[in-house]
Amino acid sequence: MRLFKFIFSILILGSCLLVPATAQDEKDHTHLRRDMVARQIKGRGIKDKSVLSAMETVPRHAFVPPGKKAAAYEDRPLAIGFGQTISQPYIVALMTELLKLDKSARVLEVGTGSGYQAAILAMTAKEVYSIEIVQPLHQRSSKVLEKLGYRNIFTTHGDGYYGWEPYGPYDAIIVTCASEFVPPPLIRQLKPGGRMCIPVGPPFKVQHLVLIEKGKNTELTTTIIGSVRFVPLVRDIN
Numbered sequence: 001m002r003l004f005k006f007i008f009s010i011l012i013l014g015s016c017l018l019v020p021a022t023a024q025d026e027k028d029h030t031h032l033r034r035d036m037v038a039r040q041i042k043g044r045g046i047k048d049k050s051v052l053s054a055m056e057t058v059p060r061h062a063f064v065p066p067g068k069k070a071a072a073y074e075d076r077p078l079a080i081g082f083g084q085t086i087s088q089p090y091i092v093a094l095m096t097e098l099l100k101l102d103k104s105a106r107v108l109e110v111g112t113g114s115g116y117q118a119a120i121l122a123m124t125a126k127e128v129y130s131i132e133i134v135q136p137l138h139q140r141s142s143k144v145l146e147k148l149g150y151r152n153i154f155t156t157h158g159d160g161y162y163g164w165e166p167y168g169p170y171d172a173i174i175v176t177c178a179s180e181f182v183p184p185p186l187i188r189q190l191k192p193g194g195r196m197c198i199p200v201g202p203p204f205k206v207q208h209l210v211l212i213e214k215g216k217n218t219e220l221t222t223t224i225i226g227s228v229r230f231v232p233l234v235r236d237i238n
């Protein structure tokens, strides 16, 4: 009987300790996120209100591996396994702002990775279609997004070079891995009046972040936004 009482009191004590710790974690993360937006995002000139609000809301720490949660709001990319990374928060915000999304927009993302960028897009657009070539990353990010309750993100496993034709054409396309050239299927799946943001350049070197605008008559305008370093777009499905 004594032993039961002892175990019971340990369990009660344990749960008392656990609940406030979790609430405190959430408070800490909210604070870190506000700070991230103020310094890294607003501080560098991002103005779009819906992008700022998404960056303040989406729990970035839920998308990074368990051992890296403490670094989730730092000003840098982080490794997510399989040689891949979750992009620096500023780059996520910049690329999202460049797409000029609204609540009627349907967006294609190439490179789901952690799922974080897809979550930011889901808060600023109507629907997000995201493709990932690494099967375990596809499975992991799909689970995280489902658990967090995003209902307007659709994910698939495949080579995003070909886009995701059945749901196209899209109002916007974002490519979160670097390609030596802009994949022609993605140009075809961009609506007239649509915008695409893509890092173009050699693998593992500095690349150009490029904005492509498709005019009403399908003419293309290309603007180089700046220099970036993304993991390469690969073609072998695994």
Ligand code: SAH
Binding pocket: 084, 085, 086, 087, 110, 111, 112, 113, 114, 115, 116, 117, 118, 131, 132, 133, 134, 137, 158, 159, 160, 161, 176, 177, 231, 232, 233, 234, 235
């Ligand atoms: N948007 C992601 C960034 C992930 S890094 C995030 O928010 O976390 C880029 C991702 O692109 C990697 O997960 C990589 O596996 C994926 N990728 C590379 N080549 C691809 C291709 N051809 N099709 C789809 N995904 C690709």
